Amino acid sequence: MAYQVLARKWRPKTFADLVGQEHVVKALRNALDKGRLHHAYLLTGTRGVGKTTIARILAKSLNCENASHGEPCGVCQSCTQIDAGRYVDLLEIDAASNTGIDNIREVLENAQYAPTAGKYKVYIIDEVHMLSKSAFNAMLKTLEEPPEHVKFILATTDPHKVPITVLSRCLQFVLRNMTSQQVADHLAHVLTVENIPFEQPALQLLGRAAMGSMRDALSLLDQAIAMGSGSVTEQDIRQMIGAVDKHYLYELLQGIVNQDGEALLRTAQDMAARAIGFDSALSELAMLLQRLALIKTVPAALADDPERDALLRFAQYLGDEQIQLYYQCAIHGKQDLSLAPDEYAGFVMTLLRMLAFAPIAAKAHAPDGVIEGTQLHAPVYQQPATPMPVVSEAQPEEPHTAPHNQPIDGDEDDTPPWQDEPETAVADNHTLENIQTAESQPAPQSDNIEPVTPDNAVEATTAEPLLTEPSQPETQSVSEIVSHNTATPIQTASIQETRTPEPENNLIEADNEPPYIAETEPEPDNYSDADDSDEYAPQQPSEIPLPAALTNSEESEEPEDTEEHAFIPLPEFAPENWAGISKRLAPKLGAAQMLTQHAAWTRYDAENHLMILALTDEARATTNKDRLEKVRSTLADAYGITLKLQTEPWRDDAGWETPTMRHKRLQQEGRRQAQDLLEADPAAQQILSLFEAEWLPETLELTDSQE
Template sequence: MSYLVLARKWRPKKFAEVVGQQHVLRALINGLDQDRLHHAFLFAGTRGVGKTTLARIFAKSLNCEQGISSTPCGECNSCVEVDNGRFVDLIEVDAASRTKVDDTRELLDNVQYAPSRGRYKVYLIDEVHMLSTSSFNALLKTLEEPPPHVKFLFATTDPQKLPVTILSRCLQFNLRRLDIKQISDHLAFILQQENIDFEAEALNQIAFAADGSMRDALSLLDQAIAFSGGKVTTEIVSQMLGSVSQQQLIQLLDALAAKDAKSLLIHIDELASLGRDFVVVLDGLMTSLQRIATIQLISDTESLDQQDDAALQNFANIFSAETVQLLYQIALHGKRDMPYAADPRSGFEMTLLRMLSFQPQAVTVNAGHPPVKKSQANSESAPVSSAVSSSVEPAAMYFPPSDSTVIHSSKAEPDSAEPPHTAPAKLEINEPPVEPETHSTVVTNTSTEVPPKETVHSDSDDASQLLNLTTANWTALIAQLKLSAFARQLADHCAYLRSDKNKIYLSVASELQHLANDKSVAKLQAAVSKQLQFEVTLVFTETTDTENVPTLAAERAQQAAELQQNAVDAIHNDPVVEQIKNAFNARIIDTTIKPL
């Protein structure tokens, strides 16, 4: 006997064997069991999700010799003939090859005759949207008033192309794409029945490549069995599909987290030597970044595989939420630009190097520098936003309305797909020695980070550090905390009031009191304690007068306002712009000016 492919061998023969589509199965089963049968059914969905399979099972249920039932016996002559594709009263038509109106009229000429063997004459028209307009018109009258012994079953991948007059006369069922778990579980069941060894990750890769189609998944499984010689392994499937394993993606993320360009290029070379498709690798990297972002926002998510939880959780702690979003956006742009690259590898390589180049530098708060005079400390304790804004050369771009010319100032930098991130000044809080009585704070700009030494803090040391907190270095401290969601918003909008022993007193504006819920306060308190290296308690007071106390959000807003004003001034003071205004009798719309 010739080999029967898995897609045909394991095609469901009853409703209980169908994977997924429970919303469709429920309607069909209830209609059969309650004898409430419509005369026309339309099954719509992408390829390989079970449209014609459900239609054949439905036809078998209608004509089973044991009676109309949602559970046909599968043993009578009618059931066996339907399964073998030779039941005389099941007329299957491929509309893609019979689009002419003459074909449809010939088909409908036999509708009036009673069925030869079965209870109903069933017309199964596949890809019905391919029929011509004349064919639909010829079908319309029969579809509206069919003989009682006729049932129409239509299948289509594009229901939008069907005339509304046809749609209104059918019961329409939209079949869903199958998810990865449904496909991989079914593949595992089939391989167990076939006594073929397999690895679960290999089946996940096949399910992902099938893109929601069970038939595609079974065809890929057939190919993997033939390719491997009997055992479906992750390595074999990766070679066959040109896909990338989770371990290889983790290696790339490790190199990005360590900002190790050399290691990154080595991993890219390994992927090239294995013949991996770099577009597929980029898709896998984007999927991992999306899952990391999900973990950062919802730490107890159940959508992740158990074997990947630890690694992805680690990256969720290493990367800030903003960095993950930036890396995802760079990957998205890299995929878009891949067709224009010299070759796929160079396009992929430049995308990852861009991820290294544009990762923002972290603001660090360190201890261990000698104290200085109080006047000097106060003069240097400027907010981080002023340090950043003073280091950026004023530059602006004028974005005019539609059908206008874009004007650049003489100081404007060339635009790019990914704007460069200015590295903020690194701030350090000094821990005073034991001997000096004065408690002073120094905030300095430094070109290198000095890792904090491991020390054993006593209660007096902790209290001394808290005495060094000011409104200026408090905003610098919380700017570097890795927080997300409400905890991040709470940190940005809280105002430092004072500190006492191991307590830090904070306040938020009355309209933002909802941010200070128990969960957000606990996350912020844990992050501050970890940064200061001793336990602190955050106390949010009832004080609502925070206008004179700076917050990180206020500093950022002030910085943005200053940059906007600098941009407007740069455009108005640009001699080239002035010449263009005079030459064309033009005016500048300030609201369209944006800082670079």
């Protein structure tokens, strides 16, 4: 007897033999068991997931003489003839070869006749999306109202090409790709029954190479058996599918851990000499890093992994941040291969990127430590102002981190580190005076701008190139740092508070501002002036107005007190007060406030009580009669007058100004004024020079500006 390939030999013949697709099998079994059968089924999915197989099993179940709970018996005449491909009432059509209307018309003409041997005539149309438009139109009527003895089972890999009129007439099932573990387990079962020796890692490689297709996996298994001369080994599989040998991956990982660029380059050259695909190499490296992250987080997840010991050994030398960083480098490097001059250059650059980023994720640094090369000044010893108890390194409950230890461009935590210490104040007028005073003092007495040293003492080699005063010691003990930081809380807070503002928070705050601002009415968009917050009420107001970007971001989140507005009179009913009026009445206007924000009050006829609004293009896009009536009635009720409302087209040369335009104009003027004040302030200039920063104009705002 001729050899039969595994993909055909192990094709499932019952629903119980199927691997995966439980969601489809359950629905079909219940429908067959309860007799709730649809006249047309559409099976969609990628290649090799079981579309045609399920269609044949369903055809057997429909015509089986001894079906039990939707399962075909497999031994009756109908089942055996369907398996042999000789059943007269089952017609399989390959739409890729029979695309014309003549082929479909012949099928439809025979559909009206009763079945010869079974209960139903079953038509299986594979790759149905290949039919022509005329063929689809010809079968629409029959597909919508077929004879009771006819069942259509359509299968396609591209349902988007099937007309929507056909989709609406079918009961659609989407078949999913199988996981690599499901494929590997089924291959192990096949090899065990076939009595063929195999290695489990080889099946894992085949499962990943099949990409969810069981037919592809069985075809690869046939090839692997032939290549291994009756056995399946990992080495043969790697050579067959072009997978990277594990020792290359571990050599690369070892070179990254050791920061050994020469070793990485040698390994890359060896891989290039053996024609190993660098695309697959980066994929395998990313998979290895994923397993490393998994074993560090959930050690029991890889309890049965044969490489568990090697993974645990590498996990001891790599931190969680390093693994995540290297994983990102690997997957982004794979995407960049197509943009590189050649794959080898792209692969080497990815490895060099891992080396370049490694110091930032070095495991030897504490979470609040200073990374080598990021210090602004060398550690300088300073005598504590008052005697304080010595805090040893064994007391981590009260860490005191100098402000320079934090990133310049903003902390990850929105709450400043000094928020919980009552003796630490935010930057105010006294803080700026401290910085100005320090500017005029001699250098040895400059205590307010404090050099940074982390809680864990920095090595002398790190600070040595940055020393500017040879008489000062290179390192500083933890007790000295803690004592000094505790003795000077105000100076520490002053530098930390006035550091370069966080771009992200400032941008979000600017975006959330409403188009205009009133003096007394609460904001409907959760906006509030910083002046309304009483968090720092005990402090004296600053002589130099600070930009809002330097104030605590939490102030803007506090809602204003709305109870006082009931006792504050409305602005005079006049065109010059239009911005304040629209702002005060915004909560009552609701959605109609969009109209008032983009409209200018041009004239008012007191005798006829006629109010004329000029509408911009933005206002006209959101204007209707209901909103105009809402504006009129709200104004009339608020001022107790009879009011008529009329609109006119917008004219750019008329000099009109909407509340939105007014707000933008005042905002720009305030930003320019704030920037002028900051540029004239010596303390602010000292901060810019110290951090090599610059102000973001769009984040500046005068805290005492009133609109």
